[in-house]
Amino acid sequence: MGVAVTIKDLAAKCGLSVSAISKALNNYPDISEETRAHVRKAAAELGYFPNAQARALKTNRTYNIGVVYEDGNRDGLLHNFFASILDGFKREIETSGFDITFINRNIGRGQLSLLNHCKYRNMDGALIACVDFYNAEVVELSKSDVPCVTIDHLFAAACPCAMSDNRTGMSELIRYVASMGHRRIGFVHGEHTAVTDTRMSSFFETMNALHLPVVPELLLQGVYHSPPSNYTAIKQLMALPEPPTCVLLTDDFAALGALEALSEMGLMPGRDISIAGYDGIMVGQLIRPRLTTYQQDTQRVGCEAARLLVRRIEHPNETLRPPVIVSGRLLAGETVVDRTEKKVLS
């Protein structure tokens, strides 16, 4: 190694003690301004910067954030939706001087729980996203003394949360679909999670408010981010004696699976049958017909999560802030047909 310059070298160059240097650089009040300036100048000349480990050892601050990310399935980083949230989180938290490190369960050849991994590296905080929130290790981490922030899941524990406005989103989507003349609306929801619960309750509420019938056969459980699952679901729905005129899928990526199924059946989405996704990923707007969906502001969700976490780290005793709810917007693509016009025409 090109032998890093340490605080001792700097002290020698300045003719000062090590402690004086430290204080000068950390803006202690008992160092004169001219000394401080001199030290700063010398530090710049020597290209000095403190050793992160040494500093952390003493201060218990690493300026490093652990990111707990799916490691079960083969998604994780490949998950468009969460990749975008992570990206937003990363950009924001970096401006506050934090780095991010992925947290997993192994260290050396040994194993470590998520919480212990965080403690091992002395993480200043952790982002919990894209995981099974009911997993024991995840719950343990959320309840621990390491400051956490979650995405789209509200823990009972004192854990701030940034979430997308799934209630309004679902509602707007349904109202749009209804405004296009659809009454028999199918809904493939995801596995049981907080997000699913919110969307489902919003589904029922909105359908009721619009006096639309909720038909049990049109309500299916699918799997988030899984084209095959939604491929199957839509085939099942279309095989019904009286199929829906419009189907809402779990998410955009999954909706691609539905589109695949439809094209196999010789049906053209946006003409013979309507479908809508959820998320608003970029490819959904690149394909033809453009996907009708509800776009979540993922960058913003990540950014808000970062702010909440920094706030929590810097003010640990502050009362817990309510979840930040980020609104999105409807993307009226071309996969939902306007049946009102048809009625007029026929």
Added chain:
Amino acid sequence: MGVAVTIKDLAAKCGLSVSAISKALNNYPDISEETRAHVRKAAAELGYFPNAQARALKTNRTYNIGVVYEDGNRDGLLHNFFASILDGFKREIETSGFDITFINRNIGRGQLSLLNHCKYRNMDGALIACVDFYNAEVVELSKSDVPCVTIDHLFAAACPCAMSDNRTGMSELIRYVASMGHRRIGFVHGEHTAVTDTRMSSFFETMNALHLPVVPELLLQGVYHSPPSNYTAIKQLMALPEPPTCVLLTDDFAALGALEALSEMGLMPGRDISIAGYDGIMVGQLIRPRLTTYQQDTQRVGCEAARLLVRRIEHPNETLRPPVIVSGRLLAGETVVDRTEKKVLS
């Protein structure tokens, strides 16, 4: 904090000195087997694990890898291709006990070069991917004493590299297209990079070998991962007096832009005009018509990069290994028409 258990606590519990504990856990030979066993048991009981900072301070090993990732554009994590490589890298390097941390240019409110950021955190090594390899800071890092591995770019510096077999890939793709009866082949290549150079030279070579004409007007420069850029390029190509019958785009994501342009022009890819992408991202196989492309084995590229890096870290003086070249496979989708049949029919 729940006051972490330190080596002192463990020493007290065992009635041994701190150094004995350290040696026992680090498999020093001068500790009796029974003592070692006893220490291990006690450590497990107390839930002890060493403090990463303290250890790193003394050993200069952090078991942390810096990941240098695009921070200029708004891609980065959103880049399907590199996200998958990073994912493969992450999985492999985690099995060797390393964590990964993103490297950027800021620390606190100050600024730090990429190299200095690595040194600040005492990274054991670095992955250089998805960046401008001609950037001064990137070059500096690659030449430094921190062990690096690159993806798809061979530095003059002693830096191992994992790369996709762009030469063979391009060649196979062209041969396939040619076998489908295409002679007027357009090629939108990316910005000047090592990857672009390889693909272009392979393009010329293969076209020559197949006695196909390389028409200057059919050779355009586009931008990687940019649908709009390729949207423009394909419109330009189709406006020619004698347009190509098949166009190769920079990558799959960009190819979606081309598909968009074609659909606007009322042309149907896979019937009126043929196009091919490159990369083999998942959505390309979910849309209809399925994208014809060359699939790179990104997981494998990431995995090989991890192995190279670990090797380099653990055996710094070993002579540099040659680049690992990972082969991919042709994905014959539906966006390239078979003109030979047409000829027969007409």
Added chain:
DNA sequence: AATGTAATCGAAACCGATTTAGGGCCGGAG
């Protein structure tokens, strides 16, 4: 002149590990 006070800086302890040098203890050789 004696005392008090503010402004600066230094000495040393400390964070939690690793590692070098050395010190008892025991058995066997001389």
Added chain:
DNA sequence: CTCCGGCCCTAAATCGGTTTCGATTACATT
């Protein structure tokens, strides 16, 4: 009986910083 060499362990230095506590100096106050 002494000496020597393993074996097993401890003491202490060290990594590179931060922070507490004191020390020194200069200057104003009484």
